[in-house]
Amino acid sequence: MFMERFEVAQQIQRLAALAGVELLKAYGVDAIPAKGGWAESDELLYSGSMGFYGETLSGTCLLAAPAATVLAAAPRDARLRDWVGELTNQLVGRLKSKLLARGVTIAMTTPVVLSGVRISPLPRGDMEPAVFETSTGRVLVWLEVEATAAFRFGSERPLPGAEGDLLVF
């Protein structure tokens, strides 16, 4: 299916946002789209950023949330830095699976993690990052994507396994 690059970026951003909601849900946190987008705050935020690359697609995905939200989605006794990195890894892993199901293969880098206050995304184009409301704070899922002219989505197909599955060889 041929699409303009902006459409590609929009569609992949939607997949990343969906992956973010599913990921939080898997760890017991309900997230809904926030009204009004992202707002700077004095609250300490934790953020993980991770790259991905493939033959026709590459980009970076960023996840940011206040400590309370990260901890709400974490096992007991989890360390913040460690868990933000792992959540980012699982977010991009979920995005990878969604792309794979549509015939697009990417590889993932390892995540980097940072924390700070008054962090705000500065997107280069018109596409706004996805922002979600949870009971403990707002979550940001931000994706910047580069697609080549050869990029195509294939027909959707099932993958060999889903979350929580054990494949025995």
Add this chain to the structure above:
Amino acid sequence: MVGDRSQSFAFDWVFSFRAGDRILLFRSFRTIIKSNMKKILVVDDSETIRTEVGKALGPADFSVLEARDGVEGLGVAAQNPDLALIVLDVNMPVMNGLDMLDRLKQEPKTEPIPVVLLTTEAQESLIERAKKAGAKGWLIKPVKPEILLAAVKKLAR
């Protein structure tokens, strides 16, 4: 060995690993071994995941050893060829899980150790590579503790 209480041993140890023409030295995490317990090695760069695996397996009388990446994992496996199973992440810094799996299977001492991959990945080519390399299973994160425990009980030797 730094401790010995009621049939259990807690120790730290250092091991070396050859990488090309360099010899790297590593200090392990604290390891607690109770006598007559099966030893499981969990290799994951997330401390939280390692801890969660330990919490899931500990009550079922498995001793859990930890490593942060493939290079550390190879060192721990070489020192513990009696491991009952290795739970191995795929996407890790320094050495990824599939490369560690290849190295394990090339070494006669570690080749028989069963390996299950625990990862967010569901890419057929990676799953096929693990299968061809001799892995016993593939678990997709996040995994409930009871599923993980059942998988370990099923696949551990």
